[in-house]
Amino acid sequence: MDTRTVYFDNNATTPLHPEVKKTIIKGLEIFGNPSSMHQFGREARELVEESRATVASFIGAAPEEILFVGSGSEANNTVLSLLRCESTSCACPLSGKNGLVTTAIEHPCVLNTARDLGRHNHAVTFLGVDKHGRIDLDDLRRAVTDKIGLVSVMLANNEIGTLQDIKEVARIAHEAGALFHTDAVQAVGKIPVDVKDLDVDFLSLSGHKIYGPKGIGALYVKKGAPYCPFILGGHQESGRRAGTENSLGIFALGKAVAMRALEMTDEEPRIRAMRDALKAGIAASIPDVLFMGHPEHCLPGTLNVSFAGAEGEAILLYLDLAGIAVSTGSACASGSLDPSHVIMATGVPVENAHGSIRISLGRENTMDDVTYMLEQLPPIINRIRDMSTVYRRR
Amino acid sequence: MATKWTYSDKVKDHFMNPRNVLREGNEEDFHGIGKTGNVKCGDEMMVFIKVDPATLTITDCKWQTYGCASAIASTSMLSEMVLGMKLDEAYKITAKDILNALGGLPDNKVHCSVLGDKALRVAIDDYYRKNGMEDRITTQTAKIVCECMQVTDEDIEHAVLEGARSFQELQDMTKIGTGCGECQEQAMATMSGYIQKHFGL
Numbered sequence: 001m002d003t004r005t006v007y008f009d010n011n012a013t014t015p016l017h018p019e020v021k022k023t024i025i026k027g028l029e030i031f032g033n034p035s036s037m038h039q040f041g042r043e044a045r046e047l048v049e050e051s052r053a054t055v056a057s058f059i060g061a062a063p064e065e066i067l068f069v070g071s072g073s074e075a076n077n078t079v080l081s082l083l084r085c086e087s088t089s090c091a092c093p094l095s096g097k098n099g100l101v102t103t104a105i106e107h108p109c110v111l112n113t114a115r116d117l118g119r120h121n122h123a124v125t126f127l128g129v130d131k132h133g134r135i136d137l138d139d140l141r142r143a144v145t146d147k148i149g150l151v152s153v154m155l156a157n158n159e160i161g162t163l164q165d166i167k168e169v170a171r172i173a174h175e176a177g178a179l180f181h182t183d184a185v186q187a188v189g190k191i192p193v194d195v196k197d198l199d200v201d202f203l204s205l206s207g208h209k210i211y212g213p214k215g216i217g218a219l220y221v222k223k224g225a226p227y228c229p230f231i232l233g234g235h236q237e238s239g240r241r242a243g244t245e246n247s248l249g250i251f252a253l254g255k256a257v258a259m260r261a262l263e264m265t266d267e268e269p270r271i272r273a274m275r276d277a278l279k280a281g282i283a284a285s286i287p288d289v290l291f292m293g294h295p296e297h298c299l300p301g302t303l304n305v306s307f308a309g310a311e312g313e314a315i316l317l318y319l320d321l322a323g324i325a326v327s328t329g330s331a332c333a334s335g336s337l338d339p340s341h342v343i344m345a346t347g348v349p350v351e352n353a354h355g356s357i358r359i360s361l362g363r364e365n366t367m368d369d370v371t372y373m374l375e376q377l378p379p380i381i382n383r384i385r386d387m388s389t390v391y392r393r394r
Numbered sequence: 395m396a397t398k399w400t401y402s403d404k405v406k407d408h409f410m411n412p413r414n415v416l417r418e419g420n421e422e423d424f425h426g427i428g429k430t431g432n433v434k435c436g437d438e439m440m441v442f443i444k445v446d447p448a449t450l451t452i453t454d455c456k457w458q459t460y461g462c463a464s465a466i467a468s469t470s471m472l473s474e475m476v477l478g479m480k481l482d483e484a485y486k487i488t489a490k491d492i493l494n495a496l497g498g499l500p501d502n503k504v505h506c507s508v509l510g511d512k513a514l515r516v517a518i519d520d521y522y523r524k525n526g527m528e529d530r531i532t533t534q535t536a537k538i539v540c541e542c543m544q545v546t547d548e549d550i551e552h553a554v555l556e557g558a559r560s561f562q563e564l565q566d567m568t569k570i571g572t573g574c575g576e577c578q579e580q581a582m583a584t585m586s587g588y589i590q591k592h593f594g595l
């Protein structure tokens with residue numbers, strides 16, 4: 001039994017950074033409620049604010065523009081739900097201008113919130129994408145009517161790695177009088193992201209995608225942008241997100257971001273080189289493959305590839321038996337019986353979605369991992385094609 | 395990492411060491427061939443049988459599957475189950491029998507195993523047809539509307555009688571159209587027909 005393991009599923013989640021682990025262990029001692037005025041509370045508060053400053057500075061924001069939330073999903077729900085506000089007394093003057101423009105390839109937490117808005121009579125437009133997963137800016141211009149209060153477009157796609165031209169998207173949204181939100185969960189910590197440069201009103205990020213723990217995320221809210229709390233209750237997070245702060249998660253997120261600030265720049269070319277080697281190796285050793293995503297505007301470490309005549313879940317599980325972890329866009333592995341909505345949106349035949357796997361690299365991967373993958377994958381694809389009703393080797 | 399695998403040991407065994415796969419080139423040696431599903435839905439299976447004409451017993455069963463681990467393991471398991479079986483006995487094998495032999499599958503994977511027994515029945519029918527025994531064909535004459543989920547017009551009629559009036563309700567009851575979705579138009583038309591027939595609406 002091969003005991004070697006290779007983790008190639010870093011877009012799903014990442015292992016904790018060793019420095020983050022240390023921070024968590026130290027943080028376990030700091031139990032005070034950050035809202036308490038006594039020294040126990042003050043100690044926790046100080047570290048929470050330190051993390052806030054770290055996260056803020058990493059994305060070019062001011063500390064008071066950062067809210068800590070429970071997840072990227074919560075951050076995204078919070079922003080899209082601003083469109084629901086009908087109160088005349090709050091700071092959300094979006095009533096009557098409560099439509100949304102988003103894309104067909106967003107994360108389910110945006111898609112399903114958008115669909116729910118649609119069921120509640122909000123005008124909602126899902127922009128299609130081209131074969132590389134990019135939206136058409138002219139489509140966007142046409143979609144942002146005077147009914148649209150918010151445009152939400154993800155920065156980097158989690159499945160195919162495609163980057164959108166967020167700067168331009170934000171400009172178009174603003175010109176049309178709409179607010180702009182970007183789900184940057186997959187981008188922050190992998191590529192440079194600056195909220196001022198992009199000129200976004202809202203941005204979501206998540207801890208567990210950047211070697212931090214699960215259950216902690218952050219939402220950037222531009223100073224002066226309309227805002228209503230999604231979770232009502234106490235006065236935490238300046239009254240913008242109730243619930244006793246997840247102080248341990250916040251300490252850890254701060255450390256995870258600090259480590260990204262130190263390591264990201266040097267790491268990016270290394271990860272990109274591994275991804276390119278994987279792509280070249282697969283193309284050279286396996287016939288009839290299709291690479292998904294944009295050839296240039298893409299995350300450094302995401303490779304999505306589809307194999308004719310091989311079903312994704314089978315590929316994933318044979319790789320798992322070889323100790324290699326990937327994910328798949330196949331319907332059979334999704335639990336929903338639908339193949340990846342992202343790959344379907346790019347217009348490739350449905351067979352390509354069923355036969356796709358996503359390899360996503362991270363800081364712990366090495367060229368040895370790439371070599372091992374390139375040894376293991378071709379015979380696995382052969383083996384599956386050999387059993388298949390639809391593929392015959394020429 | 396010593397964690398329990400995704401599926402049962404039986405499934406794992408058949409997935410890792412699939413039995414009786416038909417390798418290339420000798421399809422014509424078989425007396426009956428059956429195919430179900432299609433690649434668009436994510437599962438497609440073919441079953442090939444050889445039959446002893448004197449005893450009407452299956453002497454060989456081979457298969458090809460495009461699909462997930464459950465689909466591969468199901469057809470592999472089936473190919474072992476039917477060896478030496480009389481045709482009329484093999485005809486009665488259900489998806490449940492295959493599931494039990496595999497030690498079960500998670501609920502959301504059961505649909506991946508429902509094509510094998512159907513493909514086998516199609517192969518047996520094929521044998522009967524080629525050998526002038528059409529009278530033995532007892533497969534229902536229901537027409538398949540949804541290839542992916544193998545939903546027939548009879549299933550749709552049943553769902554209408556059970557109260558389905560919208561496509562959503564029909565889908566909840568039958569899982570129709572949850573694969574490639576190409577059958578939606580035909581499913582709606584079929585449903586409307588039965589609503590008209592039974593309720594005059």
